[in-house]
Amino acid sequence: MTAVCISEPCSRSLRDHELAAGQLLCDPCVHQIRRWLAAIPAAMTVLRDGSMQRERTGDAGRTGTREAPLPCRLDTLSLIGPAASGTVRDPHGDQVGQQPIIGTLGSWVRLVLEERHVDGPAAWTPEALAGWLASQLGWISQQGWASEAYTELRDLTWAIRGIARVEVRTRAVSRPCPACELLSLQQTDWDRYVRCTNCGGCWTADELNHDAERRAAA
Numbered sequence: 672m673t674a675v676c677i678s679e680p681c682s683r684s685l686r687d688h689e690l691a692a693g694q695l696l697c698d699p700c701v702h703q704i705r706r707w708l709a710a711i712p713a714a715m716t717v718l719r720d721g722s723m724q725r726e727r728t729g730d731a732g733r734t735g736t737r738e739a740p741l742p743c744r745l746d747t748l749s750l751i752g753p754a755a756s757g758t759v760r761d762p763h764g765d766q767v768g769q770q771p772i773i774g775t776l777g778s779w780v781r782l783v784l785e786e787r788h789v790d791g792p793a794a795w796t797p798e799a800l801a802g803w804l805a806s807q808l809g810w811i812s813q814q815g816w817a818s819e820a821y822t823e824l825r826d827l828t829w830a831i832r833g834i835a836r837v838e839v840r841t842r843a844v845s846r847p848c849p850a851c852e853l854l855s856l857q858q859t860d861w862d863r864y865v866r867c868t869n870c871g872g873c874w875t876a877d878e879l880n881h882d883a884e885r886r887a888a889a
Protein backbone atom coordinates (compact mmCIF):
# COMPACT_ATOMS: atom_id res chain seq x y z
CA MET A 672 0.00 0.00 0.00
CA THR A 673 1.35 3.39 -0.91
CA ALA A 674 0.04 6.37 1.00
CA VAL A 675 -0.05 9.58 -0.97
CA CYS A 676 -0.08 13.20 0.12
CA ILE A 677 -3.66 14.36 0.80
CA SER A 678 -3.21 17.83 -0.63
CA GLU A 679 -5.55 18.15 -3.57
CA PRO A 680 -3.10 19.14 -6.32
CA CYS A 681 -0.45 16.67 -5.13
CA SER A 682 -0.23 12.94 -5.51
CA ARG A 683 3.32 12.42 -4.33
CA SER A 684 3.70 9.18 -2.44
CA LEU A 685 4.74 9.76 1.12
CA ARG A 686 8.34 8.95 1.96
CA ASP A 687 9.22 6.67 4.86
CA HIS A 688 10.31 9.52 7.12
CA GLU A 689 7.06 11.39 6.37
CA LEU A 690 4.98 8.32 7.23
CA ALA A 691 7.01 7.76 10.38
CA ALA A 692 6.26 11.34 11.42
CA GLY A 693 2.54 10.71 10.90
CA GLN A 694 2.37 13.26 8.09
CA LEU A 695 -0.58 13.30 5.71
CA LEU A 696 0.94 16.14 3.72
CA CYS A 697 4.28 15.57 2.03
CA ASP A 698 7.30 17.74 2.82
CA PRO A 699 7.07 19.77 -0.41
CA CYS A 700 3.44 20.68 0.35
CA VAL A 701 4.32 21.62 3.93
CA HIS A 702 7.15 23.75 2.59
CA GLN A 703 4.77 25.35 0.11
CA ILE A 704 2.46 26.42 2.95
CA ARG A 705 5.45 27.72 4.90
CA ARG A 706 6.41 29.83 1.91
CA TRP A 707 2.91 31.29 1.57
CA LEU A 708 2.83 32.15 5.26
CA ALA A 709 6.30 33.69 5.09
CA ALA A 710 5.13 36.00 2.31
CA ILE A 711 2.30 37.47 4.40
CA PRO A 712 4.29 40.20 6.23
CA ALA A 713 5.65 41.68 3.00
CA ALA A 714 2.25 41.53 1.38
CA MET A 715 0.67 43.31 4.34
CA THR A 716 3.18 46.13 4.00
CA VAL A 717 2.18 46.57 0.38
CA LEU A 718 -1.54 46.30 1.06
CA ARG A 719 -1.51 48.64 4.06
CA ASP A 720 0.66 51.17 2.35
CA GLY A 721 -1.89 51.32 -0.40
CA SER A 722 0.81 51.94 -2.93
CA MET A 723 3.08 49.81 -4.96
CA GLN A 724 6.76 50.11 -4.48
CA ARG A 725 8.35 49.28 -7.77
CA GLU A 726 11.09 46.78 -7.67
CA ARG A 727 14.43 48.51 -7.96
CA THR A 728 16.13 47.95 -11.23
CA GLY A 729 19.84 47.27 -11.48
CA ASP A 730 20.36 50.99 -12.01
CA ALA A 731 22.12 52.17 -8.84
CA GLY A 732 21.40 55.83 -9.50
CA ARG A 733 17.68 55.37 -9.20
CA THR A 734 15.76 54.92 -6.06
CA GLY A 735 12.57 52.95 -6.16
CA THR A 736 9.81 54.87 -7.81
CA ARG A 737 6.43 55.08 -6.26
CA GLU A 738 3.21 54.90 -8.09
CA ALA A 739 0.17 56.82 -7.09
CA PRO A 740 -1.67 55.19 -4.21
CA LEU A 741 -4.15 52.59 -5.24
CA PRO A 742 -7.63 53.92 -5.29
CA CYS A 743 -9.80 52.67 -2.47
CA ARG A 744 -10.24 49.25 -3.89
CA LEU A 745 -12.96 47.32 -2.24
CA ASP A 746 -11.14 44.06 -2.76
CA THR A 747 -8.09 45.45 -0.94
CA LEU A 748 -10.21 46.75 1.90
CA SER A 749 -12.01 43.47 2.23
CA LEU A 750 -8.71 41.63 2.40
CA ILE A 751 -7.08 43.74 5.08
CA GLY A 752 -10.15 44.74 7.04
CA PRO A 753 -11.06 43.06 10.32
CA ALA A 754 -12.78 39.72 10.04
CA ALA A 755 -16.53 39.97 10.18
CA SER A 756 -17.67 39.10 13.65
CA GLY A 757 -19.12 35.65 13.90
CA THR A 758 -17.18 34.52 10.86
CA VAL A 759 -17.47 30.80 10.51
CA ARG A 760 -15.25 28.52 8.55
CA ASP A 761 -16.78 27.20 5.44
CA PRO A 762 -15.22 23.86 4.58
CA HIS A 763 -17.69 23.19 1.81
CA GLY A 764 -16.93 26.31 -0.12
CA ASP A 765 -20.41 27.80 -0.21
CA GLN A 766 -19.07 31.12 0.83
CA VAL A 767 -18.67 33.70 -1.89
CA GLY A 768 -15.86 36.20 -1.97
CA GLN A 769 -12.61 36.49 -0.15
CA GLN A 770 -12.51 36.55 3.61
CA PRO A 771 -10.17 39.08 5.10
CA ILE A 772 -6.67 37.78 5.63
CA ILE A 773 -7.00 37.96 9.37
CA GLY A 774 -10.25 35.98 9.22
CA THR A 775 -8.76 33.18 7.15
CA LEU A 776 -5.57 32.90 9.16
CA GLY A 777 -7.43 33.42 12.43
CA SER A 778 -9.90 30.62 11.79
CA TRP A 779 -7.06 28.13 11.28
CA VAL A 780 -5.30 29.42 14.40
CA ARG A 781 -8.51 28.96 16.38
CA LEU A 782 -8.94 25.44 15.04
CA VAL A 783 -5.41 24.48 16.12
CA LEU A 784 -5.96 26.05 19.54
CA GLU A 785 -9.21 24.13 19.99
CA GLU A 786 -7.46 20.83 19.41
CA ARG A 787 -4.09 21.50 20.92
CA HIS A 788 -3.03 22.88 24.27
CA VAL A 789 -0.39 25.32 23.19
CA ASP A 790 0.09 29.05 23.68
CA GLY A 791 -1.63 31.11 21.01
CA PRO A 792 -0.08 33.86 18.92
CA ALA A 793 1.28 36.89 20.74
CA ALA A 794 -0.97 39.24 18.77
CA TRP A 795 -3.99 38.92 16.51
CA THR A 796 -2.40 40.46 13.43
CA PRO A 797 -1.88 38.82 10.03
CA GLU A 798 1.89 38.76 10.60
CA ALA A 799 1.65 37.17 14.04
CA LEU A 800 -1.02 34.70 12.94
CA ALA A 801 1.01 33.66 9.89
CA GLY A 802 4.18 33.23 11.95
CA TRP A 803 2.34 31.23 14.57
CA LEU A 804 0.73 28.94 11.99
CA ALA A 805 4.16 28.34 10.45
CA SER A 806 5.36 27.18 13.88
CA GLN A 807 2.50 24.65 14.00
CA LEU A 808 2.98 23.20 10.50
CA GLY A 809 4.51 19.96 11.73
CA TRP A 810 1.38 19.19 13.70
CA ILE A 811 -0.97 20.60 11.06
CA SER A 812 0.55 18.27 8.44
CA GLN A 813 -0.73 15.31 10.49
CA GLN A 814 -4.37 16.46 10.51
CA GLY A 815 -7.06 15.24 8.16
CA TRP A 816 -8.00 18.84 7.38
CA ALA A 817 -4.46 19.75 6.34
CA SER A 818 -5.51 19.50 2.71
CA GLU A 819 -8.22 22.08 3.29
CA ALA A 820 -5.76 24.39 5.00
CA TYR A 821 -3.46 23.98 2.00
CA THR A 822 -6.20 24.94 -0.45
CA GLU A 823 -7.46 27.88 1.57
CA LEU A 824 -4.01 29.35 2.17
CA ARG A 825 -3.17 28.88 -1.52
CA ASP A 826 -6.35 30.74 -2.53
CA LEU A 827 -5.58 33.48 -0.03
CA THR A 828 -2.08 33.80 -1.47
CA TRP A 829 -3.47 34.09 -4.98
CA ALA A 830 -5.95 36.74 -3.88
CA ILE A 831 -3.16 38.70 -2.20
CA ARG A 832 -0.86 38.40 -5.20
CA GLY A 833 -3.63 39.56 -7.49
CA ILE A 834 -4.00 42.76 -5.52
CA ALA A 835 -0.57 43.47 -4.09
CA ARG A 836 1.14 42.36 -7.31
CA VAL A 837 3.85 40.77 -5.25
CA GLU A 838 6.09 39.41 -7.93
CA VAL A 839 7.31 35.89 -7.72
CA ARG A 840 9.89 34.94 -10.30
CA THR A 841 10.19 31.55 -11.86
CA ARG A 842 13.15 30.33 -13.89
CA ALA A 843 13.70 27.25 -15.98
CA VAL A 844 16.26 24.77 -14.70
CA SER A 845 18.30 23.31 -17.54
CA ARG A 846 18.30 19.72 -16.39
CA PRO A 847 16.03 16.86 -17.24
CA CYS A 848 13.36 15.96 -14.72
CA PRO A 849 14.53 12.85 -12.82
CA ALA A 850 11.07 11.31 -13.22
CA CYS A 851 9.77 12.18 -16.68
CA GLU A 852 13.10 13.19 -18.26
CA LEU A 853 11.69 16.30 -19.90
CA LEU A 854 13.36 19.68 -19.67
CA SER A 855 10.44 21.03 -17.70
CA LEU A 856 11.93 21.82 -14.31
CA GLN A 857 11.32 25.20 -12.76
CA GLN A 858 12.61 27.00 -9.73
CA THR A 859 10.49 29.67 -8.09
CA ASP A 860 11.72 32.32 -5.66
CA TRP A 861 11.80 31.20 -2.04
CA ASP A 862 10.95 27.65 -3.01
CA ARG A 863 13.32 25.05 -1.63
CA TYR A 864 12.09 22.57 -4.24
CA VAL A 865 12.59 22.50 -7.97
CA ARG A 866 9.28 21.47 -9.52
CA CYS A 867 8.45 19.77 -12.79
CA THR A 868 5.75 21.49 -14.80
CA ASN A 869 5.12 18.28 -16.72
CA CYS A 870 4.78 15.52 -14.13
CA GLY A 871 4.37 17.59 -10.97
CA GLY A 872 7.40 16.02 -9.29
CA CYS A 873 9.52 18.08 -6.94
CA TRP A 874 13.10 17.71 -5.80
CA THR A 875 15.56 19.32 -3.49
CA ALA A 876 18.91 20.51 -4.86
CA ASP A 877 20.54 17.46 -3.25
CA GLU A 878 18.19 15.08 -4.98
CA LEU A 879 18.83 16.74 -8.34
CA ASN A 880 22.57 16.54 -7.78
CA HIS A 881 22.34 12.85 -6.96
CA ASP A 882 20.30 12.32 -10.08
CA ALA A 883 22.92 14.16 -12.17
CA GLU A 884 25.71 12.04 -10.65
CA ARG A 885 23.75 8.89 -11.32
CA ARG A 886 23.26 9.91 -14.94
CA ALA A 887 26.91 10.84 -15.35
CA ALA A 888 27.96 7.47 -13.94
CA ALA A 889 25.52 5.53 -16.12
Ligand SMILES: [Zn+2]
Nearest residue numbers: 676681697700
Ligand atom coordinates in the same frame (compact mmCIF):
# COMPACT_ATOMS: atom_id res chain seq x y z
ZN1 LIG B 1 2.08 16.95 -1.30
Ligand SMILES: [Zn+2]
Nearest residue numbers: 848851867870
Ligand atom coordinates in the same frame (compact mmCIF):
# COMPACT_ATOMS: atom_id res chain seq x y z
ZN1 LIG C 1 8.79 15.55 -14.60
